[in-house]
Amino acid sequence: MAHSASDMTPQALASLLGFYADSGVDALCEENAIDRFAQSEEMAQSRRQNASRKAQEQSAPRRSADPAAPGTRPSPAAATRQGASASGTPATAAPAQASQLTVPGEAVFNDARALAAAANSIEELRAALEGFTGCNLRHSAKSLVFADGNPDADVMFIGEAPGREEDLQGTPFVGRAGQLLDRMLAAIGLDRDKAYITNMIPWRPPGNRTPAPHEIELCRPFIERHVTLAAPKIVVMLGNVASKSLLNTDKGILSLRGGWMEYISGETAIPAMPTLHPAYLLRNPAQKRLVWADLLSLQKRFEEVNGN
Numbered sequence: 001m002a003h004s005a006s007d008m009t010p011q012a013l014a015s016l017l018g019f020y021a022d023s024g025v026d027a028l029c030e031e032n033a034i035d036r037f038a039q040s041e042e043m044a045q046s047r048r049q050n051a052s053r054k055a056q057e058q059s060a061p062r063r064s065a066d067p068a069a070p071g072t073r074p075s076p077a078a079a080t081r082q083g084a085s086a087s088g089t090p091a092t093a094a095p096a097q098a099s100q101l102t103v104p105g106e107a108v109f110n111d112a113r114a115l116a117a118a119a120n121s122i123e124e125l126r127a128a129l130e131g132f133t134g135c136n137l138r139h140s141a142k143s144l145v146f147a148d149g150n151p152d153a154d155v156m157f158i159g160e161a162p163g164r165e166e167d168l169q170g171t172p173f174v175g176r177a178g179q180l181l182d183r184m185l186a187a188i189g190l191d192r193d194k195a196y197i198t199n200m201i202p203w204r205p206p207g208n209r210t211p212a213p214h215e216i217e218l219c220r221p222f223i224e225r226h227v228t229l230a231a232p233k234i235v236v237m238l239g240n241v242a243s244k245s246l247l248n249t250d251k252g253i254l255s256l257r258g259g260w261m262e263y264i265s266g267e268t269a270i271p272a273m274p275t276l277h278p279a280y281l282l283r284n285p286a287q288k289r290l291v292w293a294d295l296l297s298l299q300k301r302f303e304e305v306n307g308n
């Protein structure tokens with residue numbers, strides 16, 4: 001049995017990769033296994049050394065101000081920050097668990113905000129995202145998955161992040177969850193000509209893991225600007241990540257769903273409803289009855305905003 005790709009013919013390699021893809025193995029992390037336990041022990045050791053060095057420094061007389069001392073303005077993602085690289089590019093090159101990622105420095109968050117704010121059209125925003133290299137997810141994703149549907153539609157749906165199919169095709173909600181979303185839309189007389197569809201995060205997280213808090217914060221200025229530029233009359237958040245992040249709440253989707261709230265976009269308050277994510281419904285089909293109630297409520301709102 002061949003163990004190295006270089007021993008295989010291109011045909012055999014293609015067939016092996018096809019077999020992996022069919023089996024759901026779609027993210028290549030590293031050629032060799034990495035001992036994460038040893039890595040985390042090394043990190044813990046270096047944290048202990050840093051802490052004891054800091055304690056020694058603090059007990060010694062201070063000569064100059066410490067820029068990292070308490071009192072420095074915290075950034076939105078400071079709670080999750082583990083370190084920063086000068087270039088702003090995360091030091092972790094290979095796909096990793098969210099908890100093992102290095103969070104970029106404040107300059108990268110500022111970059112994201114400035115780029116998003118400078119976009120004056122949806123096309124400019126797409127170009128800004130294409131040029132933004134500060135989010136680690138773009139380095140493992142195949143495509144930028146920006147949006148689908150009609151940007152002039154009255155209703156905008158915001159999901160979590162692209163999955164495998166979306167990453168391959170560069171279009172949001174085209175996999176199984178997307179097909180269910182299409183059926184949900186059809187049930188209330190909508191389709192992709194009458195709705196605008198995007199995600200909180202435009203790049204696929206490796207292995208479809210939940211986006212890390214700093215990834216959400218890096219992408220937040222772009223999705224916020226996206227809503228402002230599309231100016232929908234209604235926003236529907238699909239699932240926990242979009243609902244909690246955009247409504248700035250800790251409440252879970254099961255308590256938020258179906259309620260009408262306001263999403264504040266610049267000077268405008270847009271009626272917004274969180275509902276269950278279609279991927280969740282695929283795993284929990286009995287919950288479709290809850291979403292049916294949400295869809296009827298959305299249909300009513302949609303008719304109201306259209307003056308029917």
Ligand code: URA
Nearest residue numbers: 159160161162172173
């Ligand atoms: N799930 C999402 O949240 N978005 C997609 O585009 C696909 C699946």
